Amino acid sequence: MPHILSIPPVSRRAIKVWHRNMTVFARTWQVNFFPPLVEALLYLFAIGMGIGSYVKEIAGIPYMAFIAPAILAIAVMNSAFFECTYGSFVRMYYQKSFDAMIATPLSIEDVIAGELLWGATRSVIYVVIMLPVLAVFGVISLPLALLAIPLAFLGGLMFAGIAMCFTAVTPGIDTLNYPMFLFITPMTLFSGTFFPLTLLPVALQYIALALLPLTHLVAIMRMFTQATVSPVLLLHLAWIIMVTILCCIAAINLMRRRLIV
Amino acid sequence: MKKGEVFGFLGPNGAGKTTTMKMIACVSPKTSGTLIVLGMDPDEAPAKIKAGLGVVPQETNLDPDFTCYGNLFTYARYFDIPEAAAAKKADELLEFVQLTEKRDITVEKLSGGMKRRLILARALVNNPDILILDEPTIGLDPQARHLIWEKLRALQAQGNTIVLTTHYLDEAARLCDRLVIMDNGRILVEGTPANLVREHAGREIVEVEKSAEVVSCLQDLQIPYEVAGDMIQVATESSRDVARILLDRCRPEKVITRPATLEDVFLKLTGRKLRE
Known part of the structure; x- marks a missing residue:
């Protein structure tokens, strides 16, 4: 039995799993196109204009511009996390798609890697649709903000990996609600998203930086959309890359443990 | 293979x-x-x-x-x-x-x-x-x-x-x-x-309804048999001979003869106990 962090043998065939999901997604693209568009507008109107009319600006940045990177980062998190929890669980448990796939030259490692890549791709698609909306509102600084797209892939892969670890150990689809409410929701609120991290007590700031992946994603996103890149970026990036690698490897090994008997 | x-x-x-x-x-x-x-x-x-x-x-x-x-x-x-x-x-x-x-x-x-x-x-x-x-x-x-x-x-x-x-x-x-x-x-x-089928169940099967009389009769005649629920089965090469002997000597209620099948082999080898 391989160790949870042993390097899984993933082959190029993983792309075929990604391709399968992409085909299904592309067939219903009209439906899939809508949510990111609406979500961007909802956040901008409700929080940007609502709270923004009281807050006006944070650290010299207009409030709408302050939350714009958070909207992107939260979208990256939600789309990858949702895809690799509920989406993957349904394909694994209810549709038995993974069983069908591993009867072909695809290995279970290829299948999970393909699912993770697909989760990251969902994040990219989300951000690509949201960026023009934010640009129209004039709350992001182009062209640097375009770097949000590759960042969405990296951040998406991180959340896909974390999500897949939960999927690998969850007893049923209902228990997937726990990470949603205990992990994702608090993270959405306390990661320097709608108010700066520095408003939290110092101890909580450290906890957020150590344990909440979204904190780092929001920080980099904000540097890109505000064109305020500083060397701290490298620290945030290093944190994300580390966690992405660890979680994706663990996810594949845990899924193997769950599915190969 | x-x-x-x-x-x-x-x-x-x-x-x-x-x-x-x-x-x-x-x-x-x-x-x-x-x-x-x-x-x-x-x-x-x-x-x-x-x-x-x-x-x-x-x-x-x-x-x-x-x-x-x-x-x-x-x-x-x-x-x-x-x-x-x-x-x-x-x-x-x-x-x-x-x-x-x-x-x-x-x-x-x-x-x-x-x-x-x-x-x-x-x-x-x-x-x-x-x-x-x-x-x-x-x-x-x-x-x-x-x-x-x-x-x-x-x-x-x-x-x-x-x-x-x-x-x-x-x-x-x-x-x-x-x-x-x-x-x-x-x-x-x-x-x-x-x-x-030939090796393990013989060519044909004679089935008779189970009763104490038939059982003791078969034992007297030294014919090997198997009990399957409320029926007794006798595997044989010639069902006609066995059926005749049974009818003459044991006075059974009902006698059925049929060719042996894979099912007989299967049940003989794996038993009749229910598997869950």
């Missing part, structure tokens, strides 16, 4: 049939022993072996996000089959399993028998060297079973090598060139259906 042969694994629930299929299909790891599939070791070259296998699993696991055609086409892609060839193959196979009319319908709208046929078609997209079928006709009505059998016989006639598991003993007798009966992970017997 020989090339071009239909080989059956029979056994009660929990005998290890599906596990054996999964090991052959490089899905479950083996715990000990040696296994060679298509001349290769599943631990070393699973992808290469799987490229030469077609698997019909016990559970229906068609992709509900696709149509019938989409299922075959997408599956072909997993085998690195180029798109043009995959498209052609998908349509050919739909015709082979008589689902051309359902080509663009999502699989959820298919009946149970149609789903099994589509799974059979799916297992053929890569022109497999070995076709592995785990309970191919489970839960199907007689019409649907006959259609699957017809397709399997057509494949057999084309020289395909087929491995199948089943609890339907008539199915095994009908389709298999050679089979094993297994229980608790061990092979009990191996042979052609006809030979197994």
Whole structure:
């Protein structure tokens, strides 16, 4: 039995799993196109204009511009996390798609890697649709903000990996609600998203930086959309890359443990 | 296994049939022993072996996000089959399993028998060297079973090598060139259906209703018998002689004679105890 962090043998065939999901997604693209568009507008109107009319600006940045990177980062998190929890669980448990796939030259490692890549791709698609909306509102600084797209892939892969670890150990689809409410929701609120991290007590700031992946994603996103890149970026990036690698490897090994008997 | 042969694994629930299929299909790891599939070791070259296998699993696991055609086409892609060839193959196979009319319908709208046929078609997209079928006709009505059998016989006639598991003993007798009966992970017997029946169940079976009288009568005559529920079975080469003796000497209520079947062999070897 391989160790949870042993390097899984993933082959190029993983792309075929990604391709399968992409085909299904592309067939219903009209439906899939809508949510990111609406979500961007909802956040901008409700929080940007609502709270923004009281807050006006944070650290010299207009409030709408302050939350714009958070909207992107939260979208990256939600789309990858949702895809690799509920989406993957349904394909694994209810549709038995993974069983069908591993009867072909695809290995279970290829299948999970393909699912993770697909989760990251969902994040990219989300951000690509949201960026023009934010640009129209004039709350992001182009062209640097375009770097949000590759960042969405990296951040998406991180959340896909974390999500897949939960999927690998969850007893049923209902228990997937726990990470949603205990992990994702608090993270959405306390990661320097709608108010700066520095408003939290110092101890909580450290906890957020150590344990909440979204904190780092929001920080980099904000540097890109505000064109305020500083060397701290490298620290945030290093944190994300580390966690992405660890979680994706663990996810594949845990899924193997769950599915190969 | 020989090339071009239909080989059956029979056994009660929990005998290890599906596990054996999964090991052959490089899905479950083996715990000990040696296994060679298509001349290769599943631990070393699973992808290469799987490229030469077609698997019909016990559970229906068609992709509900696709149509019938989409299922075959997408599956072909997993085998690195180029798109043009995959498209052609998908349509050919739909015709082979008589689902051309359902080509663009999502699989959820298919009946149970149609789903099994589509799974059979799916297992053929890569022109497999070995076709592995785990309970191919489970839960199907007689019409649907006959259609699957017809397709399997057509494949057999084309020289395909087929491995199948089943609890339907008539199915095994009908389709298999050679089979094993297994229980608790061990092979009990191996042979052609006809030979197994002759060796283990005799040519014919005489059944009589069970009563104390008949039992003591059989014991007096020293005729070996077996109790099956409320019937007594006597295996014999000549049912007519045994039936006559029984009628003359034991005064049974009812006597039935019939040819021995694989079911008699199966029950004799694996017992009559219910398996959960």
